[in-house]
Amino acid sequence: MAADTALLADPRIASAIELVWHEADLLDRKEYQEWDRLWAPGGRYVIPIDPQTKDFAATLNMVYDDDRMRRMRIERLTSGYSISAVAAARTVRTLSRFVVRHRDDAVVELGSAQVLVGHRREETFVLGADVTHRIRLDGAGPLIEEKVIRLINSDGAVNASGFLL
Amino acid sequence: MNAPTPTGPTGTDIATLVQDDRVDVSLYTDPHLFELEMDRIFNRTWVWVAHESEVPNAGDFKTAMVGRQPVIVTRDRRGGINVLLNRCRHRGASVCEAPRGHANGFTCPYHAWSYALDGKLRGIPYPDGYGDDLEKKDFPLHRLKVDSYAGMVFASFDHEVQPLADFLGPARHWMDLFMKQGAGYPIKVQGEHTFRFKGNWKIQLENTTDGYHFPIVHRSWMSSVDAETAEMLSFMTDEKAVTHALGNGHSVMVMVPEHVDLDQDDGTEQLQERFGHIVEELSREFAPEKVRRIVRSLHGAGFNLNLFPNVAMSMSFFRVLRPVSVTETEIRHMALGLDGGPEIVNRERLRIHEHFQGPFGFGSPDDSEAWDRVQRGATAGPGLPIMVNRGLPRERHEGDGRVSHATDETGMREAYAMWKAMMTDGR
Numbered sequence: 001m002a003a004d005t006a007l008l009a010d011p012r013i014a015s016a017i018e019l020v021w022h023e024a025d026l027l028d029r030k031e032y033q034e035w036d037r038l039w040a041p042g043g044r045y046v047i048p049i050d051p052q053t054k055d056f057a058a059t060l061n062m063v064y065d066d067d068r069m070r071r072m073r074i075e076r077l078t079s080g081y082s083i084s085a086v087a088a089a090r091t092v093r094t095l096s097r098f099v100v101r102h103r104d105d106a107v108v109e110l111g112s113a114q115v116l117v118g119h120r121r122e123e124t125f126v127l128g129a130d131v132t133h134r135i136r137l138d139g140a141g142p143l144i145e146e147k148v149i150r151l152i153n154s155d156g157a158v159n160a161s162g163f164l165l
Numbered sequence: 166m167n168a169p170t171p172t173g174p175t176g177t178d179i180a181t182l183v184q185d186d187r188v189d190v191s192l193y194t195d196p197h198l199f200e201l202e203m204d205r206i207f208n209r210t211w212v213w214v215a216h217e218s219e220v221p222n223a224g225d226f227k228t229a230m231v232g233r234q235p236v237i238v239t240r241d242r243r244g245g246i247n248v249l250l251n252r253c254r255h256r257g258a259s260v261c262e263a264p265r266g267h268a269n270g271f272t273c274p275y276h277a278w279s280y281a282l283d284g285k286l287r288g289i290p291y292p293d294g295y296g297d298d299l300e301k302k303d304f305p306l307h308r309l310k311v312d313s314y315a316g317m318v319f320a321s322f323d324h325e326v327q328p329l330a331d332f333l334g335p336a337r338h339w340m341d342l343f344m345k346q347g348a349g350y351p352i353k354v355q356g357e358h359t360f361r362f363k364g365n366w367k368i369q370l371e372n373t374t375d376g377y378h379f380p381i382v383h384r385s386w387m388s389s390v391d392a393e394t395a396e397m398l399s400f401m402t403d404e405k406a407v408t409h410a411l412g413n414g415h416s417v418m419v420m421v422p423e424h425v426d427l428d429q430d431d432g433t434e435q436l437q438e439r440f441g442h443i444v445e446e447l448s449r450e451f452a453p454e455k456v457r458r459i460v461r462s463l464h465g466a467g468f469n470l471n472l473f474p475n476v477a478m479s480m481s482f483f484r485v486l487r488p489v490s491v492t493e494t495e496i497r498h499m500a501l502g503l504d505g506g507p508e509i510v511n512r513e514r515l516r517i518h519e520h521f522q523g524p525f526g527f528g529s530p531d532d533s534e535a536w537d538r539v540q541r542g543a544t545a546g547p548g549l550p551i552m553v554n555r556g557l558p559r560e561r562h563e564g565d566g567r568v569s570h571a572t573d574e575t576g577m578r579e580a581y582a583m584w585k586a587m588m589t590d591g592r
Contacts, residue, residue, distance in 0.1 A: 064519055121541075
């Protein structure tokens with residue numbers, strides 16, 4: 001039986017996936033200023049700790065950024081003053097196993113698996129995550145409205161990082 | 166005959182490793198010393214395991230570590246707190262793997278020996294196989310000695326350990342002051358960040374009352390906060406920003422002198438503009454004095470209190486260290502809130518915590534990088550000591566102990582004096 005490729009034929013899904021891949025490339029290259037331009041106004045960037053939580057505002061997260069916090073984070077990572085950012089791992093990440101959680105003419109919500117391989121000071125490490133992107137399509141181009149990264153070890157020890165997921 | 170000089174397994178005279186102004190670098194690198202620390206420090210003294218708010222009701226539990234030994238902290242039916250070794254008395258399997266939760270007791274998954282919340286052995290399947298020799302009362306989960314102060318729960322493997330109140334000594338006064346950040350509400354734990362760094366536990370122990378590193382390591386965080394917060398923490402040249410050695414390895418570093426006692430308010434402090442929305446909401450319910458009291462406490466106490474060997478009460482959070490190996494340490498930064506307090510306040514405290522703490526915070530990764538670098542550097546020049554001499558010429562005796570500036574290494578010297586005393590104690 002042939003695989004169902006109807007999702008990939010949907011231009012809304014294709015453009016959302018392209019955005020996710022483009023974002024991954026920018027983050028691996030640490031092009032954070034350009035990454036910021038992928039965000040819709042008011043976009044929310046979240047790395048929760050609690051694997052189950054949906055109420056991010058009421059719980060402690062690793063990252064819970066609005067526009068202001070995200071831009072301060074970018075400033076921190078690019079200013080040269082943060083010793084952890086200067087020494088950050090090189091990363092290469094893959095996002096695949098896409099699942100369409102919602103789609104209409106304005107918004108596509110994509111779930112995906114992210115495998116990030118990093119290398120820093122003689123050590124190669126892996127971070128796995130389940131990622132959700134909520135992407136707005138009704139503007140000039142697709143923009144990220146919400147990104148939630150659920151690390152598979154989010155409620156365990158997560159090593160300090162000088163890079164972004 | 167004189168008692169022999171205490172030595173480590175390698176024959177080193179441990180007393181010579183710690184001088185007033187320096188410590189031997191082997192304290193970071195020698196695995197034999199690490200094994201002795203687990204035995205002579207973590208298995209003998211009071212080790213922090215929980216805040217009472219983490220186990221508020223009968224049946225609540227959390228798992229923790231005392232040194233390298235896993236324990237369960239439980240609240241029993243009588244309201245008592247128990248610290249139990251997480252090890253079935255039959256064949257040694259752990260009886261609980263959840264980090265926290267609620268239970269009636271614990272049943273070993275291997276052969277179903279079951280235990281009550283206070284550790285008593287309740288049931289053994291098919292007991293006739295043991296004949297008449299096995300008395301259930303002889304096989305409870307192993308209990309540690311437990312005591313608490315100001316809601317902070319400590320445990321010890323040594324049932325003859327000195328009373329907790331004596332061990333904490335003058336630190337108790339600062340613990341009381343720290344809890345005032347609740348602004349009349351009890352303090353509760355609101356969540357925690359956990360991360361590890363590749364370095365010895367004492368590198369982090371040093372950090373909590375090391376004001377010297379703050380504006381250097383945390384320059385990127387300082388530039389990200391508003392000017393009022395940065396000004397609040399600009400203690401480098403403030404003569405009232407001091408570090409006290411409190412005895413038994415404990416120390417306190419005052420960074421915001423006007424916030425040492427949050428009940429004291431001379432009315433001159435301007436509330437931070439960024440909290441305007443909170444003032445507005447709270448003002449609908451509370452009198453102006455109460456609003457001001459709560460908002461002045463949002464950043465926590467004006468000091469970091471370091472309690473030897475494993476917990477710090479650091480401004481608005483608990484910082485807990487766990488030695489994993491001689492070159493690896495786990496850190497927890499526990500966010501605090503107001504139990505029963507206004508939701509908007511607790512949320513703001515979460516956001517403040519996220520801003521600095523955790524593996525993706527604006528502060529913790531830079532601390533972690535600095536600690537990694539100390540461990541990496543410590544492998545070079547094995548004969549070169551670690552210097553903890555800053556502030557020695559200006560250190561003075563005052564009240565409870567020695568005092569110097571917040572950027573001085575008084576707290577580290579206090580911790581290493583305790584380390585030396587415990588490591589060379591012939592008990």
